[in-house]
Amino acid sequence: MAKHRSAGRTKKTVLAVDTDKDNQIPAEFLERLGQIIPIAQLSSVLASFATEKAIAFRINTLADSRDSIVDEMIQLGIPLEPVDWFKDEHGAPLAFKTPSIHRKTLTHSDSINQGKIYLQNVSSMLAPWILDPRPGETVLDLAAAPGGKTTQLAQQMRNAGVLSAVESVRSRMYKLQANLKRCHVEIAKTYLTDGRTVGQKTPERFDRVLLDAPCSSEARFQADDPASWSTWSRRKLRETARKQVGLLKAAIHATKIGGEVLYCTCSFAPEENEQVVDKVLHKFSTAIELVPFELPISNVIPGLVQFADKEFDPQVADCRRVLPNDFMDGFFMAKFRKLNRSD
Numbered sequence: 001m002a003k004h005r006s007a008g009r010t011k012k013t014v015l016a017v018d019t020d021k022d023n024q025i026p027a028e029f030l031e032r033l034g035q036i037i038p039i040a041q042l043s044s045v046l047a048s049f050a051t052e053k054a055i056a057f058r059i060n061t062l063a064d065s066r067d068s069i070v071d072e073m074i075q076l077g078i079p080l081e082p083v084d085w086f087k088d089e090h091g092a093p094l095a096f097k098t099p100s101i102h103r104k105t106l107t108h109s110d111s112i113n114q115g116k117i118y119l120q121n122v123s124s125m126l127a128p129w130i131l132d133p134r135p136g137e138t139v140l141d142l143a144a145a146p147g148g149k150t151t152q153l154a155q156q157m158r159n160a161g162v163l164s165a166v167e168s169v170r171s172r173m174y175k176l177q178a179n180l181k182r183c184h185v186e187i188a189k190t191y192l193t194d195g196r197t198v199g200q201k202t203p204e205r206f207d208r209v210l211l212d213a214p215c216s217s218e219a220r221f222q223a224d225d226p227a228s229w230s231t232w233s234r235r236k237l238r239e240t241a242r243k244q245v246g247l248l249k250a251a252i253h254a255t256k257i258g259g260e261v262l263y264c265t266c267s268f269a270p271e272e273n274e275q276v277v278d279k280v281l282h283k284f285s286t287a288i289e290l291v292p293f294e295l296p297i298s299n300v301i302p303g304l305v306q307f308a309d310k311e312f313d314p315q316v317a318d319c320r321r322v323l324p325n326d327f328m329d330g331f332f333m334a335k336f337r338k339l340n341r342s343d
């Protein structure tokens with residue numbers, strides 16, 4: 001099968017034309033999407049699995065001034081389209097998207113080696129942006145590698161405060177540490193441990209906690225890349241969801257009263273999203289509340305309050321689902337505030 005990868009164009013895809021059933025995104029996954037995504041957006045969501053997205057990057061102001069990094073991008077001949085909601089205090093854009101044909105120029109550039117830019121999907125940039133950590137705060141990133149969001153948190157904190165980054169997989173920890181160094185992050189301490197133990201070890205320690213949970217990565221499925229979806233099953237979703245609930249409980253325990261937790265995944269599955277949120281709301285009842293928030297984009301829908309035979313707490317509608325488009329991956333976010341002790 002010929003593959004054609006260019007920004008915004010639909011590739012010849014296993015989604016529709018491959019007759020070999022073993023070489024297709026699982027039919028059950030696609031059927032479930034029909035129950036998750038509103039009918040008006042379903043065809044564009046399905047098309048996104050066969051479309052090469054534009055790439056995006058953040059300007060890392062911990063490495064150099066915004067203007068000189070932008071100049072370097074212009075010198076490299078990179079066309080720059082600003083991400084219009086991600087700006088510095090003067091209103092100047094701090095993130096850009098560009099056609100994917102420029103990926104190699106960016107990944108081989110001195111600018112990236114020196115940590116001046118960080119390639120990151122725009123959906124991912126939203127999570128630290130919504131958590132909104134401030135300089136001087138004590139912040140935890142509970143599933144941190146390779147560090148896209150950790151480096152963004154440090155940038156938003158202006159390298160002031162304490163940033164604890166937890167990762168349980170050694171090889172990924174090395175990548176995280178390399179990225180923190182490359183991106184001039186000075187406030188991070190890294191911990192190689194299971195995040196589920198962190199709530200007991202550091203109860204009520206953090207002002208803000210990010211849990212970018214390990215997930216099925218459904219939103220990253222690519223029709224022409226069987227490795228992206230070949231291990232998908234409902235059984236695996238259930239296993240992953242159990243781990244996510246454990247991590248989210250730890251995140252809540254580790255948060256100070258009055259502090260906030262941002263839970264996110266790049267999965268469409270309600271088992272990994274609304275159902276996880278519903279479980280912790282039920283478990284912690286008076287200790288936490290869901291915080292409503294709005295996103296500065298139009299490709300967004302509320303959390304589902306019902307899926308298949310399951311009904312969730314109506315508050316779960318305050319979660320947000322980002323729908324994929326030509327430059328954004330599908331994404332899920334829930335924001336909590338801690339009101340009382342959680343033990």
Ligand code: SAM
Pocket residue numbers: 124142143144145146147148149150166167168169172193194195196212213214215
């Ligand atoms: N936040 C990262 C970023 O933006 O670059 C991506 C995080 S990725 C979605 C989830 C990470 O959680 C993976 O690196 C995975 O190895 C790690 N992980 C899996 N199980 C974990 C656990 N029990 N405790 C801590 N980290 C875990």
